[in-house]
Amino acid sequence: MxxxxxNPFSISHPTAVQTSLFATALFAKFDPSGRYIAAxxxxxxxxxxxxxxxxxxxxxxxxxxxxxxxxxxxxxxFILTSAKDWNVVIWDLASxxxxxxxxxxxxxxAPVASASFHxxxxxxxxxxxxxxxxxxxxxxxxxRSRTELYEVLExxxxxxxSRPGMTCARFDPSGKHIFVGTTAGSLLVFNTRTKTMIARxxxxxxGTMKGLEFSKSGRRxxxxxxxxxxxxxxxxxxxxxxxxPPINAGVNMKMxxxxxxxxxxxxxxxxxxxxxxxxxxSIDEPQQHENQEPGYIEQExxxxxxxxxxxxxxxxxxxxxxxxxxxxAGGAADPAGHKxxxxxxxxxxxxxxxxDGGREPLSHLHWHHTKSCIASTTIHGNxxxxxxxxxERWGAFAGGFEEVDENVEYEExxxxxxxxxxxxIFARKMKAEEEEVDIDTGSEPVAKPIxxxxxxxxxxxAWAEEEPDGDDKLGWAMHVVMDDGEGDDYL
Amino acid sequence: xxxxxHEVVLETDDQQPIHNAEENRPRDPPLKDSLVESTTPxxxxxxxxxxxxxxxxxxxxxxxRPKYRQRYLLSGHTQSISxxxxxxxxxxxxxxxxxxLLKLWDTxxxxxxxxxxxxxxxxxxxxxxxxxxxxxxxxxxxxxMIWSLEDRSAVKTLIGHTNxxxxxxxxxxxxxxxxxxxxxxxxxxxxxxxxxxxxxxxHSDPVTAVSFNHDGTLIVSCAMDGLIRIWDADSGQCLKTxxxxxxxxxxxxxxxxxxxxxxxxxxxxxxxxxxxxxSRCVKTYTGHTNRTYCIPACFTATKDKHVISGSEDAKxxxxxxxxxxxxxxxxxxxxxxxxxxxxxTKNIIASSSMEKDLTIRMWFDE
Numbered sequence: 001m002x003x004x005x006x007n008p009f010s011i012s013h014p015t016a017v018q019t020s021l022f023a024t025a026l027f028a029k030f031d032p033s034g035r036y037i038a039a040x041x042x043x044x045x046x047x048x049x050x051x052x053x054x055x056x057x058x059x060x061x062x063x064x065x066x067x068x069x070x071x072x073x074x075x076x077x078f079i080l081t082s083a084k085d086w087n088v089v090i091w092d093l094a095s096x097x098x099x100x101x102x103x104x105x106x107x108x109x110a111p112v113a114s115a116s117f118h119x120x121x122x123x124x125x126x127x128x129x130x131x132x133x134x135x136x137x138x139x140x141x142x143x144r145s146r147t148e149l150y151e152v153l154e155x156x157x158x159x160x161x162s163r164p165g166m167t168c169a170r171f172d173p174s175g176k177h178i179f180v181g182t183t184a185g186s187l188l189v190f191n192t193r194t195k196t197m198i199a200r201x202x203x204x205x206x207g208t209m210k211g212l213e214f215s216k217s218g219r220r221x222x223x224x225x226x227x228x229x230x231x232x233x234x235x236x237x238x239x240x241x242x243x244x245p246p247i248n249a250g251v252n253m254k255m256x257x258x259x260x261x262x263x264x265x266x267x268x269x270x271x272x273x274x275x276x277x278x279x280x281x282s283i284d285e286p287q288q289h290e291n292q293e294p295g296y297i298e299q300e301x302x303x304x305x306x307x308x309x310x311x312x313x314x315x316x317x318x319x320x321x322x323x324x325x326x327x328x329a330g331g332a333a334d335p336a337g338h339k340x341x342x343x344x345x346x347x348x349x350x351x352x353x354x355x356d357g358g359r360e361p362l363s364h365l366h367w368h369h370t371k372s373c374i375a376s377t378t379i380h381g382n383x384x385x386x387x388x389x390x391x392e393r394w395g396a397f398a399g400g401f402e403e404v405d406e407n408v409e410y411e412e413x414x415x416x417x418x419x420x421x422x423x424x425i426f427a428r429k430m431k432a433e434e435e436e437v438d439i440d441t442g443s444e445p446v447a448k449p450i451x452x453x454x455x456x457x458x459x460x461x462a463w464a465e466e467e468p469d470g471d472d473k474l475g476w477a478m479h480v481v482m483d484d485g486e487g488d489d490y491l
Numbered sequence: 492x493x494x495x496x497h498e499v500v501l502e503t504d505d506q507q508p509i510h511n512a513e514e515n516r517p518r519d520p521p522l523k524d525s526l527v528e529s530t531t532p533x534x535x536x537x538x539x540x541x542x543x544x545x546x547x548x549x550x551x552x553x554x555x556r557p558k559y560r561q562r563y564l565l566s567g568h569t570q571s572i573s574x575x576x577x578x579x580x581x582x583x584x585x586x587x588x589x590x591x592l593l594k595l596w597d598t599x600x601x602x603x604x605x606x607x608x609x610x611x612x613x614x615x616x617x618x619x620x621x622x623x624x625x626x627x628x629x630x631x632x633x634x635x636m637i638w639s640l641e642d643r644s645a646v647k648t649l650i651g652h653t654n655x656x657x658x659x660x661x662x663x664x665x666x667x668x669x670x671x672x673x674x675x676x677x678x679x680x681x682x683x684x685x686x687x688x689x690x691x692x693x694h695s696d697p698v699t700a701v702s703f704n705h706d707g708t709l710i711v712s713c714a715m716d717g718l719i720r721i722w723d724a725d726s727g728q729c730l731k732t733x734x735x736x737x738x739x740x741x742x743x744x745x746x747x748x749x750x751x752x753x754x755x756x757x758x759x760x761x762x763x764x765x766x767x768x769x770s771r772c773v774k775t776y777t778g779h780t781n782r783t784y785c786i787p788a789c790f791t792a793t794k795d796k797h798v799i800s801g802s803e804d805a806k807x808x809x810x811x812x813x814x815x816x817x818x819x820x821x822x823x824x825x826x827x828x829x830x831x832x833x834x835x836t837k838n839i840i841a842s843s844s845m846e847k848d849l850t851i852r853m854w855f856d857e
Contacts, residue, residue, distance in 0.1 A: 035664070050666060050683075052662075052664070052666055052667055052707075052725075053666055053667065053681040053683065053684070053688060054688075055681060055683065055684055057683060390726070390728070392728050392729075393728070393729075393730075396728075396729045396730055396731055396732060397720075397729050397732055398732060399718065399732040399733055399734030399770070400734065400770065429775075432773075433773060433774050433775060433815065434814075435773065436813050437752060437764060437766075437773055437774060437812065437813065438749070438751075439747035439748055439749055439751070439752055439790065439796070439812070440747075440748050440749055441749055442749035442750070442751065477621070477622065477664075478664075479622070480620070480622075480625075480665055480666050480682060480683055481683060482637075482639075482646050482647060482682070482683060
């Protein structure tokens with residue numbers, strides 16, 4: 001609400017550090033509402049800070065080894081933490097128990113590198129282990145399962161073809177697909193509901209994929225590779241999975257014969273040539289896994305932009321899009337300082353500015369979900385909150401004054417100094433007051449829709465929304481815990 | 492129907508618009524001076540000719556005159572009652588007074604639930620947290636105390652003001668408290684820690700009212716210097732100042748439910764609705780008396796759009812929001828009506844008074 005009163009011409013990317021939180025954090029992430037920030041620590045605990053009071057309000061103690069990632073559910077009610085102790089723990093922030101108890105624990109057989117919630121239902125979780133395997137765990141009663149995501153490989157004579165390990169895995173903002181980066185530098189796309197691979201995109205020149213991030217709308221994707229370059233892609237649209245027939249290879253052969261190949265999806269004009277379209281693979285199916293859906297797309301993707309540091313070729317630790325997708329912030333893995341580069345996507349990817357955060361090198365970065373605000377974590381554990389500082393407008397202290405950018409020549413009206421009958425002025429004032437005023441619209445919070453459509457249109461979305469998780473915006477509120485005055489010494 | 496009302500206003504010789512009033516039925520006999528007859532015959536208001544016959548008048552399609560009737564008389568305070576607030580779910584009415592006590596009453600039965608004591612001087616204002624679990628009270632002993640309903644005791648004392656604390660309010664998330672006082676500052680507090688977060692050098696005279704808007708991003712404050720200021724809650728910067736020509740002492744200010752307007756009561760017996768984006772006063776409500784005390788005005792939260800205020804002539808005035816006509820005047824109190832409160836979901840008004848009449852009256856319109 002206050003944006004209209006503050007200078008409307010401000011640049012919409014942060015430029016200065018507003019505050020630092022001394023959190024001993026390895027990484028920090030904003031919650032979708034933007035009121036809290038959760039920090040994961042090396043001792044296995046997570047801390048939630050309230051940004052309005054700039055103080056920690058909740059402590060999540062459930063792991064015995066350092067945290068590797070954390071994720072918020074869409075209305076901030078649930079948090080998921082993954083750690084090197086082979087576990088993923090889900091916490092319910094609406095619970096009033098103090099200290100907060102675990103809501104759910106998922107155990108794996110290797111350290112968990114990262115984990116995240118499905119954007120529509122926090123009971124569906126994607127987890128990536130350090131061994132290079134990715135799992136989709138479904139905690140709902142009717143769908144309880146744990147499925148491993150397998151990359152479909154070319155036919156080969158060996159018994160166990162060596163699969164490239166998976167290094168990063170993310171849901172796309174609609175939740176319909178899971179994108180996975182591999183050590184071979186390719187991007188795999190799986191359908192969340194069927195858990196089958198529907199596409200593989202080779203990215204030329206990229207080494208191991210170290211990270212990937214989506215813009216809020218889900219239309220753009222940026223990848224971080226071991227060749228120290230950030231690549232931005234336009235996310236292709238994938239055909240509905242039912243148009244790729246499942247399972248039976250025989251059926252598939254028939255399809256191939258008919259020449260009815262599935263559409264390769266929206267090809268951007270920017271992608272020059274090089275579209276390797278193979279027949280929907282494995283007609284000879286030496287696949288080990290019987291349920292493999294042979295129909296997938298093989299396509300090389302060309303990035304729209306490449307971002308790298310031309311001078312010192314530093315690698316990148318993290319990247320994050322702004323809420324409107326206009327800016328991309330990249331945190332540089334510069335050992336000597338804390339550098340954040342901001343590129344202007346709407347202006348053809350030009351470097352807009354390089355923010356300097358002081359001496360402590362950066363380890364992580366996250367852009368706020370709604371505001372122009374970035375949280376960057378230093379290796380010493382401090383979280384720097386960056387904002388756009390608005391200069392104080394001293395003219396606001398005097399009523400009736402308006403600040404203008406340039407001098408305005410005032411033209412006096414003919415009747416400027418006429419003395420009017422007080423009654424006429426009064427009558428005119430009363431008449432002006434007849435206009436209706438609306439004091440109610442705009443007071444109800446509007447829930448932001450999740451991109452990708454509604455459950456009416458799409459069975460993938462309908463599947464995801466079965467057995468909702470109880471995380472609605474209106475249904476819960478974070479309980480304010482009164483400090484007894486002894487809590488200051490907590491770690 | 493509306494058009495006819497306009498004509499009534501403009502054709503009169505007086506400067507003041509005519510207010511058509513309907514008496515409050517069962518309590519006291521209608522006082523002749525408070526009934527004003529219009530000079531032009533207005534067939535739509537038969538009550539003016541026969542005031543003793545209760546007639547439900549439909550002055551416009553949506554606007555039905557309210558018929559509040561007193562139901563409960565709550566007594567217990569031993570000195571003037573300064574503030575009344577309904578809990579967020581409407582089940583409890585909290586009252587505070589110069590007798591240093593905070594009392595909780597059941598809205599639907601009028602029974603007293605609890606009395607909190609602990610302040611060393613009289614209490615000027617109270618506020619409920621949005622979950623209804625905590626109450627904050629601002630007192631002349633320069634502190635703000637936070638009371639827990641569950642524990643039935645005080646849980647925190649906020650110290651920082653250097654003079655009487657006059658007004659207090661929670662933000663919608665209930666993790667911050669804003670207060671203003673005679674030390675001319677507005678302070679924002681972190682409740683969980685009980686520490687002040689910001690001190691805004693807000694005014695040059697005692698601050699009489701502070702509150703947050705519905706999403707907690709803005710703070711509005713008004714003071715005896717006649718200024719209404721709007722502040723950014725996050726940075727503490729002043730965003731706007733609203734001032735009318737004469738600088739009358741501003742006794743109360745609050746945001747409208749959608750936070751686009753600000754309702755301000757001033758001690759020239761006027762209540763104004765300001766659109767602060769354009770700095771224009773869009774509505775004016777008059778007819779009551781307010782020259783000495785800080786009497787709050789509020790909106791009704793139900794589908795009827797009324798503005799309600801107490802007055803120094805011992806009456807409660809109800810105006811229609813859009814037409815600014817007085818729709819009902821509630822009589823019964825015997826001293827200045829210092830505070831009014833409206834129920835969040837039902838048509839219930841609570842009002843309280845001063846020394847000569849130490850009662851809280853609850854008016855229901857069913």
